Amino acid sequence: MAKFKKTAKKSARTSKASAQQAEQLSRTLSESAQQVWLAGVGAFSRAQTEGTKLFEALIKEGLKLEKNALKFAGGQADAVRGAVENKVGQARERATDTWDRLEKVFEDRVQRALIKLGVPGRDDLAELTRKVDTLTAELRKQGGKAAPRKTAKAVKKPAARKTRSTPVS
Template sequence: MVKKTKAAAPSAPEAAKHSQLAGAVKDSAQQIWLAGMGAFSKAQEEGTKVFEALVKEGMTLQKKTQGIAEEKISEVTGKMSAMADTVSNKAGQNWDKLESIFEARTAKALNKLGVPTAKDVQALAERVDALAAAVAKLGKGAAPKAAVKAAAKPAAKAVKAKPVAKPAAVEAVAEKAPVKRARKTAAKPAAAA
């Protein structure tokens, strides 16, 4: 067996080497630490400048983006208002068509029920006026047969143009009105004579 010998204590020159190496490492570590601190300080200064430059670029980019967005919004708004105008025009046309269809169907239903139209009432009023004039002439002694025939022909043509079934009440009123007028006008000339 081999006996181990105790490690011998370092000699003085070796200890000096060690302390020189430790001092060099310590000095080197101190320089590295100081270099890191300088780099950090420089990065802070440069970082602030870079940050400010990036903020300026961001503002410029934001302005450009807002301009483009506003252009697109105005373009889309124009298209939407044009579409709205087109839709409202088409809706107006459809309402007009619907209104005319409703009016036609209402007129047809009223015609089937025998309700006279405004034209029919106007023609009847003209006929009554013509008959009243003829009766007035009869009361004065003018050619009675010729006046009645002349007054009856235009009124008959107006009414015959569009035959409408009139309710019995309308016909009764139409028949009585000329008779009452004729009696009144006939009574006036007799009273005057």
């Protein structure tokens, strides 16, 4: 029985110590919770008073950053615009050169086709005009007397013009 009393005393002491530890832990947790609550209330109060100032400071900083970004982007946009205009100019020159060459080839082929068909060219018409002018001048010298008219049967048709046979490429 003596043993039982000793064990009971020990367990009573241990349970008293445990209760004290639990009570102390409870107090510590309560105090910590109270401090967290007070810190939150203090942060809220400070945010109310300094929040407007902080918000305005953030707006100013954002404006500065935006201005710098626009300045940088504007410079880059000018460089890109210049490069694009340069490339467009080169493409335009190439297209013009190609168009001129195509036009020249087309004119050459049309000219060859007209020659093959026997259509008089610019030089032929100029020669014919010169001959008509010469004949008109000769007629005026003779005093405007026209040569006797021949009938339609007596007038010979001019010989067909010889054409060059050059292959069309």
